[in-house]
Amino acid sequence: MHTLHQLHVAGRGSTARKLLLGGAARLSGARYMLHLHDYDYAADYSRRPDWQKRAIRTLFRGAETVLVLGHRDRDTIAAFGVPADRIEVLRNCVPDPGARLRPAHETPHIVFLGQLGPRKGVPELIEALASPEMAALSWRATLAGGGDVESYRDRIAAHGLTDRVALPGWLGEPETRALCTSADILVLPSHAEGFAMAVLEGLAHGLAVVTTPVGAHPEILEHDRHCLLIPPGDPPALARALADLVADPARRAALGAEARKLFVEQFGIDGYVRRLEALQSGTDDVPVNVLRSA
Numbered sequence: 001m002h003t004l005h006q007l008h009v010a011g012r013g014s015t016a017r018k019l020l021l022g023g024a025a026r027l028s029g030a031r032y033m034l035h036l037h038d039y040d041y042a043a044d045y046s047r048r049p050d051w052q053k054r055a056i057r058t059l060f061r062g063a064e065t066v067l068v069l070g071h072r073d074r075d076t077i078a079a080f081g082v083p084a085d086r087i088e089v090l091r092n093c094v095p096d097p098g099a100r101l102r103p104a105h106e107t108p109h110i111v112f113l114g115q116l117g118p119r120k121g122v123p124e125l126i127e128a129l130a131s132p133e134m135a136a137l138s139w140r141a142t143l144a145g146g147g148d149v150e151s152y153r154d155r156i157a158a159h160g161l162t163d164r165v166a167l168p169g170w171l172g173e174p175e176t177r178a179l180c181t182s183a184d185i186l187v188l189p190s191h192a193e194g195f196a197m198a199v200l201e202g203l204a205h206g207l208a209v210v211t212t213p214v215g216a217h218p219e220i221l222e223h224d225r226h227c228l229l230i231p232p233g234d235p236p237a238l239a240r241a242l243a244d245l246v247a248d249p250a251r252r253a254a255l256g257a258e259a260r261k262l263f264v265e266q267f268g269i270d271g272y273v274r275r276l277e278a279l280q281s282g283t284d285d286v287p288v289n290v291l292r293s294a
Contacts, residue, residue: 003030003031004031004032004033004064004280005021005025005030005031005032005033006032006033006034006035006280007021007022007032007033007034007035007063008035008037009034009035009036009037009038010036010037010038010041011038011040011041011043011044011045012044015044015056018034018059019052019055019056019059022034022058022059022062022063023055023059025062026062031064032062032063032064033063033064033065033066033067033279033280034059034060034063034065034066034067035066035067035090036066036067036068036069036073036077036194037069037092037194038073038194039119039190039192039193039194039215040192040215041073041076042072042076043192045076056080057080057081060077060080060081060082061080061081061082063082063086064086065086065087065088065279066082066086066087066088067088067089067090067276067279068087068088068089068090069089069090069091069092069194069195069215069216070089070091070194070195070215070216070219071089071216071219072215072216073194073216074087074089088279090272090275090276090279091195091216091220091266091267091272092194092195092197092200092267093200093267093268093269093271093272094197094200094201094204094267094269095204095269096204096263096264096268096269097177097180097181097204097205099206099260100181100206102184102206102253102256104184104249104252104253105184106138107138107139107140108138108139108140108184108185108245108246108249108252109139109140109141109142109182109183109184109185110129110139110140110141110142110183110184110185110187110242110246111141111142111144111179111180111183111185111186111187111202111207112125112141112142112143112144112145112186112187112188112198113144113145113171113176113179113180113186113188113197113198113201114145114188114190114196114198115145115146115147116143116145116146116147116148116149116152116167117147117148118191119190119191119192120145120188120189120190120191121188121189121190121191121212121232121233121238122143122147122152123155124189124233124234124235124238125143125187125189125238126152126155126156126159126161126165127159127235127239128189128235128236128238128239128242129141129159129161129164129165129239129242130159130160130161131235131236131239131243133239133240133242133243134239134242134243134246137243137246137247138246139164139242139246140164140165140166141161141164141165141166142165142166142167142168142179142183143165143166143167144167144168144169144170144171144175144176144179145169145170145171146169146170149167149169152167153167176201180201180202180204180205180207181205183205183207184207184208184245184252184256185207185208185209185210185242185245185246185252186198186199186201186202186205186207186208186209186210186211187209187210187211187238187242188202188209188210188211188212189210189211189212189230189232189238190211190212190214190232191212191214191232191233192214192215193212193214193215193216193217194215194216195215195216195217195220196211196215196217199211199217199221199227200263200267202227202259203226203259203260203262203263203267204260204263204267205260206256206257206259206260207256207259208227208228208245208251208252208253208255208256208259209221209226209227209228209255209259210227210228210230210238210241210242210245211227211228211229211230212229212230212231212232213229213231214232217229220262220266221262224255225255225258226255226258226259226262227255227259228241228244228245228255
């Protein structure tokens with residue numbers, strides 16, 4: 001019986017580390033599964049020199065199974081020469097916070113979760129929050145995450161939003177859950193994602209979600225049913241979407257109810273674990289050693 005190594009891989013330094021681990025596995029005759037988590041692995045791959053591209057293709061071709069977040073990544077891995085029957089789509093998941101009644105707050109609370117930076121659309125979000133549509137409405141916002149927090153606090157102050165927008169920095173799991181419990185709207189205007197954990201938190205908590213049709217989002221999320229999908233890099237569209245939800249508690253409630261329903265049907269952690277175990281045991285019922293990317 002041989003251990004099956006599960007290697008979690010992303011772009012940049014993570015790929016370099018997994019090239020070493022994958023090479024060692026092949027040399028020793030060990031078996032491994034790759035689990036790809038990246039916001040745009042095809043772009044990361046395209047920037048590498050030819051010798052690294054060859055090594056990456058060998059790494060993925062040597063895996064017994066490659067797990068990806070969506071169809072875009074499946075196509076990327078297939079282009080490396082990995083047979084279709086060895087590529088499986090496995091979405092992300094988050095723990096279920098449980099269903100609860102969500103009152104319509106007089107001052108709706110907008111929440112952002114993620115690294116504060118351009119890829120997550122934070123500059124456009126601040127511009128949207130400062131728009132005339134939003135200025136005329138009552139709301140508050142919390143932008144939680146790491147990155148250059150002080151720089152974004154300065155931007156918020158420059159837009160006159162200090163009294164409305166809080167930046168608490170990076171939050172742990174209990175604080176994130178408490179924040180989502182107090183929220184009405186989850187916004188993530190990203191330019192690139194695999195399948196965003198922040199969006200999953202919004203679905204799980206039954207929030208009205210505003211996000212972008214990037215990565216695997218449009219494979220699952222239906223506009224104006226589970227969420228509002230707006231183009232990335234479009235502050236006016238983002239402002240309109242947020243203003244519509246702030247002004248319409250019934251619409252927030254309807255989107256939140258469908259979001260929660262979608263989470264329960266497709267993203268519960270129990271179903272995720274069962275699917276992962278089935279994929280692992282499908283390679284022979286062997287012990288699994290999980291090595292996550294840092």
